[in-house]
Amino acid sequence: MKRVDLSVGSGGKAMRDFIEGVVLKHLGNHALDGLQDSAILSTPGKIAFTTDSFVIHPLFFPGGDIGKLCIAGTVNDLVVCGARPRYISLAFILEEGFAMDDLDRVLESIKDTAGAAGVKVVTGDTKVVRKGEADGLYINTAGIGEVVRREEGRVIREGDAVIVTGSPGDHGVAVMVARNEFSFEGNVHSDCAPLLNLLPLWEMEGTKWMRDITRGGLATVVCEFAEEMGVTAVLEEGQVPFSPPVRAVAEILGIEPLYLPSEGKAVIVASADGADKVLDYLRGAGGCPEASVIGAVQRKRAAVPVILKTVSGGHRILESLTGELLPRIC
């Protein structure tokens, strides 16, 4: 079969052939091979459970594809909550006529990413809709992880350090370039990756809070942190390690790079005296050479989640992303 047809989602023999011939070829494992209605799993203690849907366009972009993304996204949601990712569910919604070769590439990349992240795909589903009723391929994944974080010592205090694990915004720029919407060309890669390297941080006493940077960019994550914790965070613009392509594209389009999405970077809040240890780990064994302290937690100012100290020595209030990023007209 060169292209996906409606029979692939029929629930009948054609679907079984598809799952056995295409899906299990890449993802076969003990739990999945039985093709039961549910996977029966065991975990030692508390679990974390999360889900996410992936509708990215284009499906393939520099540095990744929807397959890598759908595993990394769910894995990261588990990791930042202090859970070791174990099991993943995988559901496809395919548009009739989708090229089987492309699906093969996506599955290959799901296999590689799941392998790197140490998770197993244990259950799944396939639906096909008629041509024109979807745009190629959508994927939903859910994930289960074992909670490894300890709760003690995680209280946020004034003076805690705000750390970013690397250059934010690379994913947003890579996808924009791939869409060719603004006729940009450039050698920029999405940072899309499973952040298993952050898991050991939950064993360090200094680590207090963690969240991966996604749609709203760095600014939105720090705002969420400050609002949830009832503090004000003060960020130093000059300390944020933006990559040159992100700076350049943001400047040309008049977009604030602080709001550009990432898929493989996180914000970590660490105690004042534990921040050095966290940073040493990140820059060394953690494989995040650009990890930087970008700000600090301060007492709460009414209705101001984040204050940005600018390169020129001024200050301004930073808020969560509102609305959409529209390009300038002159």
Next chain:
Amino acid sequence: MPAPQGVMDLGILREEQGVRALVEEVRALLRAIGREVQLMEVCGTHTMTAYRSGLGLLLRKMGMRLISGPGCPVCVTPDGIIAAAARLVQERPGVILASFGDMLRVPASDCAIMKLVPADGSSVRVIYSPEEVVELAKANPQKEVVFLAAGFETTVPGIGWVVKTCVQEKIPNVSLLPAMKLVPPPLKAILDAGELHLDGFIYPGHVSVIIGSEAYRFVAEQYRVPGAVAGFEPADLLFGILSVLRQIRDGRAEVEIAYRRAVKPEGNPLAKRLIAEVFTIGDAEWRGFGTIPLSGLFPPGELCALSRFGIKAESGWESAGCRCGEVVRGIAEPEDCPLFGTGCTPERPLGPCMVSYEGSCLIHFKYGREVPL
């Protein structure tokens, strides 16, 4: 620190120490001048640079006010032309209205274009570059593509290319709703009105790439007001401010270029020739100002959507209480408007200055609020 001459020197504009040193130079000059100084930054992108970098508030504390001028194309476009665009796409079948995104969110007498329901077979398309108009027309030969052509001298050469291409290739289904404007005439209008005390101008960078710094010569010579063309990095803006402050300190009034890596005194002759070849200069209506003589650019009659469809652009509507007209003239600050931040917000804008990313109200709302330190 000298202003960078070439593109290769751009790195220094980002260096924290360098930018802070420029701020200190400004502080020292203001001390030497010994009084409060009021400058108008003509371009909305400069307003953005000033507030996004925190310089706007910082400079104010040092005794210098930056007043935003009429340099946001969305903000100065009068409501009549927007309402005409709205009516066309609402009432005529088979019209594709092509526009830059911000324009579609400006409230007009009926409602913002983005919110209205187009007639059968009609639609609204957001474009990023004028050349997309030609592509749209070729891809939809049975439809009329109407381009809401707003912009200053920066955007106008691109629009000129559209006009020229349509004439040369005999593309019959493109017309323009003219909202193209020239930057120098409203400066003259502001100076003549005398409503505002101005110690100097920061001239726009991108516009000046096209028209050249000589276009502002009359400000220095006839009105004795100093000015400088500046670029758009915070450091660029500071170089421009320093240039004007030195003129004030020395009692000079000149047009200096603090953005030499992009701007020449004579501008870009090729682009200027294209503008002159394609468009006619005429009296144009501006939001807040009314009609300013010889301040607009108009396409050849057969390409004007107003004459092609036999419609008129009649202005006079505005949201009750909206003070955008005064804000674009520089005589009111966004914070002076009773709607600012309460009835009028970026999510629910009542006037263009809260819509556009170069609008003073949006910029003040997002970046200009007093920071509790």
